[in-house]
Amino acid sequence: MSDELQGIVVSHAQLAEAMVAAVGEITGQRDALVPVSNEGCSRALLTGRLSEAIGARPAVVFVDLPGGSCLQAALAYLRSHRDVAVVAGVNLAMLVDFVYHRDLTPTGAAQRAGEVGGRAVRVVE
Amino acid sequence: MTLSLVRVDDRLIHGQVVVGWGHALGAKHLVLVDDEVSTNEWERDIHRVGVPPDMTIEFLSVEHAARRVPEWQVSASRTIVVLGEITAAVRLCELAPQVKRLNLGGVHQAPGRRQRLPYVFMTDTEAGALAALAARGVDITAQDVPTARAVPLKELA
Numbered sequence A: 001m002s003d004e005l006q007g008i009v010v011s012h013a014q015l016a017e018a019m020v021a022a023v024g025e026i027t028g029q030r031d032a033l034v035p036v037s038n039e040g041c042s043r044a045l046l047t048g049r050l051s052e053a054i055g056a057r058p059a060v061v062f063v064d065l066p067g068g069s070c071l072q073a074a075l076a077y078l079r080s081h082r083d084v085a086v087v088a089g090v091n092l093a094m095l096v097d098f099v100y101h102r103d104l105t106p107t108g109a110a111q112r113a114g115e116v117g118g119r120a121v122r123v124v125e
Numbered sequence B: 001m002t003l004s005l006v007r008v009d010d011r012l013i014h015g016q017v018v019v020g021w022g023h024a025l026g027a028k029h030l031v032l033v034d035d036e037v038s039t040n041e042w043e044r045d046i047h048r049v050g051v052p053p054d055m056t057i058e059f060l061s062v063e064h065a066a067r068r069v070p071e072w073q074v075s076a077s078r079t080i081v082v083l084g085e086i087t088a089a090v091r092l093c094e095l096a097p098q099v100k101r102l103n104l105g106g107v108h109q110a111p112g113r114r115q116r117l118p119y120v121f122m123t124d125t126e127a128g129a130l131a132a133l134a135a136r137g138v139d140i141t142a143q144d145v146p147t148a149r150a151v152p153l154k155e156l157a
Helices: A015-027 A041-056 A071-077 A092-098 A106-120 B015-026 B041-048 B062-074 B086-095 B124-135
Strands: A007-010 A033-037 A061-062 A086-089 B003-009 B030-033 B054-059 B079-083 B100-107 B114-117 B120-122 B139-142
Touching: A007 A015, A007 A041, A007 A071, A007 A092, A015 A033, A015 A092, A033 A041, A041 A061, A041 A071, A061 A071, A061 A092, A061 A106, A071 A086, A071 B041, A086 A106, A092 A106, B003 B015, B003 B062, B003 B086, B015 B030, B015 B079, B015 B100, B030 B062, B041 B054, B054 B062, B062 B079, B062 B086, B079 B086, B086 B100, B086 B124, B100 B124, B120 B124, B124 B139
Parallel strands: A007 A033, A007 A061, A061 A086, B003 B079, B003 B100, B030 B054, B030 B079, B100 B139
Antiparallel strands: B114 B120
């Protein structure tokens, strides 16, 4: 089994699925990211879905909002697992960059994602 | 009355509560009522993360919350009370008979539960406890977001 870093995108409704599909369209890389939806989930169920998606590989968990059930599930998982880092406030720019930098540690990749994603938010006048 | 909403939602503090109901009701104070969370600093921390700067939150046990209900009812700040379990909500209503309305906002799948709505699953025991509460005068409806229809408990059989 590969130890290459994987990204798990956790979101409300179908946002994660759409973002992962968009990254595949842009980069052609379709095995780097796994979408997880919180639809119909308590936190316990969502943590279970997240655990199943991560498996035994190191991962960065990208969460849609900086609060709420998706982040809570990610933090609950993070509390008891190493080789996982969490980024809240996912955007497409950070995911596109992530798929090309999966040789980093989870923490390193998460920090890079935060920087890339932050720089991508611009007001254009 | 400024106790704006008493809600059962096993996701506790999340978008529907803070954004959906918080904006619709103009609520500025959240109370998470859960015996376990109220004594667990780590759990309290991860729920604080989701609270916007213009809202406050406190964490209470069911018994402590019941004693505070009269205070929230006359407070100038509108309050949303969130509980994670139906059993806790029933206990709160029994200890604080001033609570006359209960919102089922998210009770998800668990062993023994049957789906009643896309976001409401209950065991027959839980449904029975709510029916008994309703018989004592508590208005119980299911409604995930403010723009949805409030579904009466009798439709969740």
